[in-house]
Amino acid sequence: MDTVLAVTGLTKSFPGVRALRGVDFALRPGEVHALVGENGAGKSTLIKVMTGVYQPDEGEIRYQGQAVQFATPLAAQHAGISTIYQEVNLVPLMSVARNLFLDREPRRYGIIDSRAMKREASRILRQYGVDVDVSRPLRSLGLGAQQMVAIARAVQIDARVVIMDEPTSSLEQREVETLFRVIGQLKAAGIAIVYVSHRMGELYEICDRVTVMRDGAVVAVEELQNLERLQLVSLMLGRDLNEVQRNGATAFDTDREVEGQTVLKATGLTSRHELDEVSLSIRKGEVVGLGGLLGSGRSETAKAIVGALPLQGGQIEIDGKQVKRGSTAAAIRAGAVMLPEDRKTEGIIPNLSVRENIVLAALPRISRLGLVTRAKQDEIVDYFMKRLQIKASSPEQRVADLSGGNQQKVMLARWLCLQPKVLLLDEPTRGIDVGAKAQVQEVINELARDGLGVLLISSELDELIEGADRLVILREGQVVGELHGDDVNEGELMTALATAPAEAEGGDPA
Amino acid sequence: MTDVAAPAAVRVQDDRKDQTLHFLQNYGVYIAIVVLVAVNAFWTSDFLSLDNLRVQLFQVVPVLLVALGMALVIGTEGIDLSVGAVIALASAFIPLYLGYGAGLTIVICLIAGAVSGVVSGAMVAFGQVQPIVATLALMIGLRGVAVILNGASAKPVNDPFLDGLGLDSILGIPKMAWIALIIVLIVAFVVRRTTFGRQLVAIGDNRAASQLAGLPVRRVLVSVYVISGVLAALAGVLIVGHGAEADPSNYGLNYELSAITAVVVGGTPLTGGKVKVLGTVAGALLMQIISATLVQHNIANSYAQMVEAVIICAAVYAARGRGNR
């Protein structure tokens, strides 16, 4: 059998988005197949279609030579396709053995034979390099060991295909090594593995082939050894290496003199598993871009600065004054505000009106004795709806009913009416249409010209390179480089992103 | 986050169904009131007599007060099961302190309600205990405290001021109802026109976003439970005034349920993010009219209880899934 799982011409649309456009994907038994692509490339949709979470609009899935259609994830699981999610999907309070055998416990006379179950569990887990007392609660194990239990469980149910969605994102180095050893064993047993990760080093360490996706389509399928790192990154990001000269794909205005004083200074920001001594500063009127692939700690850095991420160490100064860590209210008072990446869950208040969303953070400032003054509100809302060209039927329209671009402008207005000193933008133009995108970019420009310090996070290279005066490069929660002036270009950025961590710094703090 | 979306055809159908549901959720309670009043006007003798209406008002006011506080708590995606016990607690304080004057007694009762609110609010906001669990503990404990303070049997309360509060009328309308009217207006004003009211709704709608927007989430949460406690205590004072005795063993039993019913029937979703003050008033009135209808047609209390149980489940069922729209 040449392929164990093959999909052809897979198409899947959601209202307003074509998530998959005619995707082909083939998986051979006993291979580790990397599936890569930036956010929104369609990886997770593809996985969900293959595992029965979604039904395809068009296209065919063949599993072990037969056309199949999985109605539920459970059906896929029964057929032998198991998914290991980024977050361990087991029951943390139950014991290791019970998690491993849940609903498949060995029984005698209908009564669970716990002794046999524990014995079996220990035996199986030892093969995965986990040698612990299996009657301990699962959560007392490290995340790596928990992940192993999940894998062992998946394999125990006769899995032929195991899909791993960023399995290493919360693992420590040592745990990663174990995982890789287990993957090697699975491979030897003829099990096919789909491996999703953003860590270049890992891909090259364990994967045989790679499928690169971008904008809902497959752009390359290659033997990994035939593909250089830089090529892989350029495929993922969709930029041709040789195409250096471009004529401004964004509305950013590239040359700007930055001579203001430092408005934000963050030093040594450290958060367990996420940030490791991240330091950066922003001057007045400067746009600092935060470069890095997904999972490099970009969003976490921004969140840490506005007090939305608990920190174990580090200092934040705004305009020379130290800001209390871990308090969003304090950060906002000091003048640092953030446009979150996930508008839906962290940004908008869906059922409130445009007006109320705009004035939400400013309410205490524009009210007297706790009474909301409507005139002042209308003034602010009017001003920003005009300035940012927010398209809504009226200020009273429910914000959830606006387009993504307009929601984003509402979010911008919410912060701008506070007259902040530092604006942190996490993917400010993601998922919004071209027109709104240009408008948002222009506004960012204007704000910087007016002396605001801006931190810009974007997965789009154009935006990052043209928008930023300076780039700080992050990888795995650490600052690994900085690009100034003429170095802020695509080639340099991609080189920086593709470099393996081991080459960039001396040893891993395990 | 999953971007699960239904296919287009299903969505259109859902939208139509949604619109009907939405209409019923918003206006169903008013329609039901009109229909029931009309039916009763013909069918039930003396239903519209002033005396009867006054009796109904006396009965509905305490529930209404508790429901208003409950509506605010539910608006933050919380729940307050302790309100019945707070009523009992307030009633137990009255005979104890009446010697110092009615005014002071009432203040003490309201403070007791506020303290209970601080306790449950702090457990929710700072201790990160689920609201249902935090208030359940108070629900169990406070009634015990109340009975200890008062003793197991009812104590007579003969204070002209309190009795007047509970029994007299101004312009033919019970004083209690005037108080309730004022409080309805205040609560409606607070919800719509104050910073606090808007923050409350925002927190209930999207707590993570509210936190990131720098709203004082903890302060608002604690305040909401304090308001609920104070209003429950006030209801307790009025109940004592009306009954002219303090009976913590029996006062306030099942009030949490009646209040939740009024709130939900009035169109406030249990998932938070919306507070319907007028809807809550209508919800309380509707439940009162239903029970009055049953009582006046000599339908036993037992059946009335079962009807109420069914209405609660139906209302929650109808309001289900509204939060994520």
Added chain:
Amino acid sequence: MSHVTVSKPAPEPVVTDADAQRASRAERITGLIQNQGGIGVLILVALAAAIFSSGFASSGNVKSILVGNAYTSLLALGMTFVIISGGIDLSVGSVFALGGVLAAWGSLHGGTLMAIVLPLVVCAVWGLVQGLLIARAGLAPFIVTLAGLLGARGLLQAISSEGTKTYLVPAHSAFLKLGDGTWLPILTAVVLFAVAVVVLQRTRFGQRLFAIGGNENAALLMGLPVLRTKVLVYVLSATMAGGAGMLNASRLQSGVTNIGVGYELTAIAAVVIGGTLLTGGAGSIYGTAAGVLLLAIIQNLIGVHLSQYGTSASDAVNGGFLAVVVLLQTYLSRIQRTQ
């Protein structure tokens, strides 16, 4: 397709207990407090009572504590199952009373078999309806069972002339034997608790409850029959409550109509004090037994020393206990999470 076993060469273990132990001293201490705290306090209180309260340790008093709580402990038993599954059942007090009235009515109108079967069947159906509303229609358990509390009480009053009519069990009925004497009630409770231990710890049904309460999403993904299990647990709880009411009616020789008010709260308090997490996913029958006994002893002591306050003092203590335990649980699980 053959079973895949990954083996040979067996790798050197990478994760061992030594690692885990280093990481988890706090975990084990907090776990110990959670699991054994109730039993510890029970032993302390019992010892203190035996030493300082004369007559507490007398065999008569001990017997009366055990007999007096034998049937109500069954409410806590059923509640343990419900709470472990992540739900709550506020209707058990009313269902307990309903079971008693139905049993007395049945013994009058149909004899012993009717007295036993009728309450069990009616209460099981009551639980089934609640379970379906919760699991199938997706309504919040506390709302459904709060309505159930009201409805079951209404049903009880409807069949007892608004609670004014107390059905007496005929004096010669064999039904009276069921709750007779000292040892039979105690034995009944002990046997049912023992069976519950086995069901919870050693059957798939029990394991599914833990899984659903611990992580319902994961339980679904693992393919457990979540819906069926959730319905079943409410049926179980209501049947247990109705059965307890039935046995109690046999003992009281009548169907007392105003019994059971607030029993759900005592049951919840006992379960939680016994270390079962109100958020679901963890708990034990031993803990519940300890919780029941602890509350029973406190009630007994209050009855002896503070008799003027009656049961209300123990309610106050229960509530206080519950608040402290719940805060402690939240605090402990937060420590464990940040590890």
